[in-house]
Amino acid sequence: MTREAPDAFCPACDTRAATTLHYPEGVMHLCNTCGLQWAHRLDTALVNENDSHYYTGLADHALTYGPFLDFARSAAALHGAGSLRILDVGCGAGDFMRFALAKGHDVLGIEPDTTARGLMGETIAARVRFCRVEETDYPDACFDVVTFWDSFEHIEAGFDLLEAVRRWLKPEGTVFLRVNNTRDVLNIASGILLRTMPRQGHGFQKRCFNFPSHVWNFNEKAMRLLTERHGWRIMAHRATDTPAERLFTSPVLRLLANGIYAVHRCMGGGKIGEYHIAPASIAAASGTRPFHR
Incomplete structure (x- = not known):
């Protein structure tokens, strides 16, 4: 084995x-x-896979979800406090899109799973293209930020996909990746x-x-090597965890999870890695800044 x-x-x-x-x-x-x-x-590996659990858990709490609020602060630190044009790749049920719209941003989405349409509501669904990234296109330099919320680790050729994304970014635009961490x-x-x-x-x-x-x-070392190999640089990074209340309803399990998260903080780790990356030429000119906490 x-x-x-x-x-x-x-x-x-x-x-x-x-x-x-x-x-x-x-x-x-x-x-x-x-x-x-x-x-x-x-x-044949995904024939019996059911990823519907990725579409649940936030419901009406999207506007107060900690990782979204942290993203808003870190994006403002990188791009300023004004309205941003955002593309959310693998947008699922549209929770982040709902949050971004409420914060005054202009946000669009891509979602290959058409079953997610029924979970979005008409306002969000009207902003989403239900296809793969390779099957669509946008004008050059039209987005300030492209986000991959818990979706990049599902994509086999994710770093090749970033080449299409690069063309859609405005000058000094960035890509946000929220991925698993080792x-x-x-x-x-x-x-x-x-x-x-x-x-x-x-x-x-x-x-x-x-x-x-x-x-x-991923981990920070491997992500840094991979992004640099493909012509990107990490602008900001942090290790974190998914809030326990997102994962569990049981108070006992939440308490256990928060105990594990405390260990993660002590060892400088976490189950999740969040990265803001930019094309290498832009990142070199701007420098790397710490993730806003």
């Missing part, structure tokens, strides 16, 4: 020192040098299990990675 894979080049650091895990849906690679985790899915308690536990109890670790790693729904699991 687990083996060293000398033919599995890490797309971030080029090492061959990756461990490969085999599953019925495909294979997962764990880089032992930079910590990047990536997967290759079989064509520096967290679950990934540490998975690594220990893989070394001590490989069979149990094999299954735990699959759940921790969320395979086959996800095909990437």
